[in-house]
Amino acid sequence: xxxxxxxxxxxxxxxxxxxxxxxxxxxxxxxxxxxxxxxxxxxxxxxxxxxxxxxxxxxxxxxxxxxxxxxxxxxxxxxxxxxxxxxxxxxxxxxxxxxxxxxxxxxxxxxxxxxxxxxxxxxxxxxxxxxxxxxxxxxxxxxxxxxxxxxxxxxxxxxxxxxxxxxxxxxxxxxxxxxxxxxxxxxxxxxxxxxxxxxxxxxxxxxxxxxxxxxxxxxxxxxxxxxxxxxxxxxxxxxxxxxxxxxxxxxxxxxxxxxxxxxxxxxxxxxxxxxxxxxxxxxxxxxxxxxxxxxxxxxxxxxxxxxxxxxxxxxxxxxxxxxxxxxxxxxxxxxxxxxxxxxxxxxxxxxx
Ligand SMILES: *Cc1c(COP(=O)(O)O)cnc(C)c1O
Numbered sequence: 001x002x003x004x005x006x007x008x009x010x011x012x013x014x015x016x017x018x019x020x021x022x023x024x025x026x027x028x029x030x031x032x033x034x035x036x037x038x039x040x041x042x043x044x045x046x047x048x049x050x051x052x053x054x055x056x057x058x059x060x061x062x063x064x065x066x067x068x069x070x071x072x073x074x075x076x077x078x079x080x081x082x083x084x085x086x087x088x089x090x091x092x093x094x095x096x097x098x099x100x101x102x103x104x105x106x107x108x109x110x111x112x113x114x115x116x117x118x119x120x121x122x123x124x125x126x127x128x129x130x131x132x133x134x135x136x137x138x139x140x141x142x143x144x145x146x147x148x149x150x151x152x153x154x155x156x157x158x159x160x161x162x163x164x165x166x167x168x169x170x171x172x173x174x175x176x177x178x179x180x181x182x183x184x185x186x187x188x189x190x191x192x193x194x195x196x197x198x199x200x201x202x203x204x205x206x207x208x209x210x211x212x213x214x215x216x217x218x219x220x221x222x223x224x225x226x227x228x229x230x231x232x233x234x235x236x237x238x239x240x241x242x243x244x245x246x247x248x249x250x251x252x253x254x255x256x257x258x259x260x261x262x263x264x265x266x267x268x269x270x271x272x273x274x275x276x277x278x279x280x281x282x283x284x285x286x287x288x289x290x291x292x293x294x295x296x297x298x299x300x301x302x303x304x305x306x307x308x309x310x311x312x313x314x315x316x317x318x319x320x321x322x323x324x325x326x327x328x329x330x331x332x333x334x335x336x337x338x339x340x341x342x343x344x345x346x347x348x349x350x351x352x
Contacts, residue, residue: 002198002199003229005199006088006229007086007088007090010087010229019033020051033047033048048237049241051237053073053239053244055248057071059251060219064251066202066221070227071219073220074220074239075243076217079216080218080220082109084144084201084220085113085144087233088144088173089113090143095140096110097137097144098120099129100122101126101316101322102153103177120132120136121320121321122151122154124321126321128163130162133166137170141171141172142170144172144175146175147176147177149177149181150187152179153291155285155289155293160190160192167199173201174190174197176190176200176202178202178203179205179207182261183209184289187288190202201221202220203219210247264290264330267336271330271336272292275340280296280297280347282296290330291328292327293316294328296325298324299317306342311338311339313339
């Protein structure tokens with residue numbers, strides 16, 4: 001039973017309800033929530049937002065295909081990662097598992113919750129090491145196994161058959177974080193596995209492709225027992241009315257927005273080629289995301305140089321398997337030109 005994987009006290013917990021859960025439809029007079037009747041904002045911000053984000057979730061079903069009954073929204077997917085750990089992992093007792101190098105927030109939220117983190121390394125070619133992962137599942141019995149695909153910061157998507165094999169083997173929860181899925185044109189979502197494996201959870205975000213990092217909208221897609229349990233621990237008003245409106249508007253504008261995808265993919269290809277040509281760049285990692293990881297001769301030196309030039313990239317050199325690497329977001333043409341220009345200057349100064 002899926003519920004057996006959850007922390008027992010959550011199952012019996014009584015969650016917060018408001019008077020607006022007691023009726024559906026619309027009333028003329030709302031005197032239940034101690035809001036201020038005066039709408040200074042002019043667009044309804046004096047009222048609490050819909051705790052279920054129903055309109056946005058309906059739009060998500062229509063446009064992205066994730067069934068409404070299988071979704072819950074978070075204040076960014078970071079909040080959803082935190083809620084998943086709080087739902088399944090007992091502090092001081094349970095552990096979660098991650099495949100490094102990967103996104104840093106899984107570890108941070110686990111540690112905040114006093115939940116141990118078990119690391120399994122990716123293989124030398126930065127792919128999932130299925131055998132090692134299975135062995136460590138048997139060893140440590142993690143409550144949640146996180147897989148990030150396309151992986152941050154390496155940029156590659158993992159094969160869906162490997163993800164399926166791991167998730168089927170794992171008796172606990174497998175979370176597949178698909179934050180960068182939109183940038184991989186041959187991507188197969190783990191959502192396709194949900195029907196046969198109710199222990200799979202998929203995470204998506206509006207922060208990358210949908211260009212709403214500041215609105216803080218994350219999507220959790222899962223089987224209904226998990227959705228019910230997350231709704232129990234979710235803060236009722238975790239998405240502002242502005243965020244809900246921003247998300248709906250973005251999805252409504254999907255056709256007008258397609259051009260930015262080809263722009264980013266074209267720029268990614270241009271950067272890939274241009275970066276490969278510098279003498280101090282040893283390797284450019286192929287990317288399925290909107291960033292590129294490069295291995296260089298002296299990452300700390302190059303990072304500091306670029307910063308001095310007013311160009312901020314991410315130094316990932318302290319991650320296992322990633323010594324001397326920088327992660328570079330694919331920016332606008334002008335931003336990418338500025339980066340390449342600065343790197344050309346660097347090349348000249350090295351030669352002379
Ligand atoms: C950027 C990113 C997210 C997005 O987090 P939000 O809280 O939704 O902004 C999630 N997962 C990964 C791997 C990311 O790189």
